[in-house]
Amino acid sequence: MAKLVIVGSVALDTVKTPFGHVKDALGGAATYSSYAASFFSKPGIVGVVGPDFPKQHLELLQKRGINTEGVAVDKSGKTFRWEGYYEYDMNEAKTVSTELGVFASFKPQLPQSYRDAEYVFLANIDPELQLDVLRQVKKPRLVLLDTMNYWISNKKRQLLDVVKRVDVVLLNDAEARQLFETPNLVKAAASALKLGPKFVIIKKGEHGALLFGDGSHFSAPSYPLETIRDPTGCGDSFAGALIGYLAGKNTSDEKELRKAIIYGSVVASFNAEDFSLERLKRLAAADIEKRYKEFERIREF
Amino acid sequence: MAKLVIVGSVALDTVKTPFGHVKDALGGAATYSSYAASFFSKPGIVGVVGPDFPKQHLELLQKRGINTEGVAVDKSGKTFRWEGYYEYDMNEAKTVSTELGVFASFKPQLPQSYRDAEYVFLANIDPELQLDVLRQVKKPRLVLLDTMNYWISNKKRQLLDVVKRVDVVLLNDAEARQLFETPNLVKAAASALKLGPKFVIIKKGEHGALLFGDGSHFSAPSYPLETIRDPTGCGDSFAGALIGYLAGKNTSDEKELRKAIIYGSVVASFNAEDFSLERLKRLAAADIEKRYKEFERIREF
Numbered sequence A, B: 001m002a003k004l005v006i007v008g009s010v011a012l013d014t015v016k017t018p019f020g021h022v023k024d025a026l027g028g029a030a031t032y033s034s035y036a037a038s039f040f041s042k043p044g045i046v047g048v049v050g051p052d053f054p055k056q057h058l059e060l061l062q063k064r065g066i067n068t069e070g071v072a073v074d075k076s077g078k079t080f081r082w083e084g085y086y087e088y089d090m091n092e093a094k095t096v097s098t099e100l101g102v103f104a105s106f107k108p109q110l111p112q113s114y115r116d117a118e119y120v121f122l123a124n125i126d127p128e129l130q131l132d133v134l135r136q137v138k139k140p141r142l143v144l145l146d147t148m149n150y151w152i153s154n155k156k157r158q159l160l161d162v163v164k165r166v167d168v169v170l171l172n173d174a175e176a177r178q179l180f181e182t183p184n185l186v187k188a189a190a191s192a193l194k195l196g197p198k199f200v201i202i203k204k205g206e207h208g209a210l211l212f213g214d215g216s217h218f219s220a221p222s223y224p225l226e227t228i229r230d231p232t233g234c235g236d237s238f239a240g241a242l243i244g245y246l247a248g249k250n251t252s253d254e255k256e257l258r259k260a261i262i263y264g265s266v267v268a269s270f271n272a273e274d275f276s277l278e279r280l281k282r283l284a285a286a287d288i289e290k291r292y293k294e295f296e297r298i299r300e301f
Helices: A029-037 A055-063 A101-105 A127-136 A149-154 A156-165 A173-179 A185-194 A234-249 A254-271 A285-298 B029-037 B055-063 B101-105 B127-136 B149-154 B156-165 B173-180 B185-194 B234-249 B254-271 B285-298
Strands: A004-007 A011-017 A020-027 A044-049 A067-073 A081-086 A093-099 A119-122 A142-145 A168-172 A199-203 A209-212 A217-220 B004-007 B011-017 B020-027 B044-049 B067-073 B081-086 B093-099 B119-122 B142-145 B168-172 B199-203 B209-212 B217-220
Touching: A004 A029, A004 A127, A004 A234, A020 A029, A029 A044, A029 A055, A029 A234, A029 A254, A044 A101, A055 A067, A119 A127, A119 A234, A127 A156, A142 A156, A142 A234, A149 A156, A149 A173, A156 A173, A168 A173, A168 A185, A168 A234, A173 A185, A173 A199, A185 A199, A185 A209, A199 A234, A199 A254, A209 A254, A217 A254, A217 B285, A234 A254, A254 A285, A285 B217, B004 B029, B004 B127, B004 B234, B020 B029, B029 B044, B029 B055, B029 B234, B029 B254, B044 B101, B055 B067, B119 B127, B119 B234, B127 B156, B142 B156, B142 B234, B149 B156, B149 B173, B156 B173, B168 B173, B168 B185, B168 B234, B173 B185, B173 B199, B185 B199, B185 B209, B199 B234, B199 B254, B209 B254, B217 B254, B234 B254, B254 B285
Parallel strands: A004 A044, A004 A119, A011 A081, A044 A067, A119 A142, A142 A168, A168 A199, B004 B044, B004 B119, B011 B081, B044 B067, B119 B142, B142 B168, B168 B199
Antiparallel strands: A011 A020, A081 A093, A199 A209, A209 A217, B011 B020, B081 B093, B199 B209, B209 B217
């Protein structure tokens, strides 16, 4: 098992969907992705919280073998809070409020013990901070990058600078179209690959995911979920399980990357079944393997 | 090879996309679908045209082994004309004008030689006419149904009546959501299956297609097309190749239906590469087999 480090937000989410609501529930990209990764490897996370952050949340992660040494407690403010809701079609999160709190001045500091990480997931944060993280790791074998539309609109140059330095870029379809200014996902992926990454993964929500590499293409099937209670964290669960699987196997070849995408899809599909990390907390390795087999069957022809 | 009959529109289309335009080009659901089916079987079509319909269009179909005996020439008016355009993202056809012409009083009359058809494709027409067609065929082995949002809005009761009498229902994702009043495609498919059909196929455009049957599910991968010049007729090409393949093999089991969906996706992907039937006219069986193999590779994990 190779060393994996995940850098991103740790948050308290207030979420409402047609199927329920939660207040100040555990959330954040680093939280979801490290929890998802913990089914396959033992990640260390880097993030920041305020003194208001409940201790049991960190203990929950620690119990999963997640190293939380890199989670700073900043006494100058409150934990990052996000409030949002989903309408009936559950496709898009609508933000009610974002209180950055201590996240506003977040400067990721990797503990010495993290700096020889071989696998790194740069979850969605300011691309300048992502670059700063890359300067702190010695010689990673595989860096996975995530981002969001806000950085494409506001720090595109810096974001493209990060894209050039990573191995795998993760975008959803709208982000890919926006970043590379084309409605055609094949063209967007080709533009991304020209910048340097070996692979581009385009997430299409309920429609599955696409992998583009040098001359290769993989289309991961979507999983037919009848019960979607809260899609918050699905993208992060996908990314976390994906890189967790690769770190667990200590590989980065395309064959394993395809499997990693399916494991990512499997864990994300479970995550959508309940609020916050509730479904992942009840998830067993056997559940994951069972649904992985279902993914094999649904793509068979 | 089993007998296949296709009932639907034969039209002259004026289409503009960011990549070119055509005026009064050959189009219509029965045209696209029978041409696509002709790669796998020898369909007979039922439709209507005016005296203005160019003879060479019918000759084109006849050269493919398509029986055009069921295409009536109605001297009382003009051939159905549709004018539309696609914007940059190519996802949705915008209609400029629809001149129904002789199609307004279309009453499908199956020639005697068609009435023992074993495979029937009811392309998108008024559900009352679709019911009328079903009364004219003796004992079909498999009936495939297509429709559009207009009939869901305006003749929902009659449409549901047709759904009850067919074997396979074809809907795009928006139609499935509208017809069964749920954003969740799994629930929409379950509602459709409850009415009687053995299978429901949900087309998701560039995102591939889903097949739902009794307790089974298949997710067909999308094909990464870099060049989309005109998506007109892709849904009809998909349906035509699908039922053409089934009729050619004289089968309706799920294993072959999954393959039929891939053949449908293959032919539809070619169709999008040029205007009207231009790409299909240049298409060879070997091209189809080659792309089918690509579909096998892109879903492999």
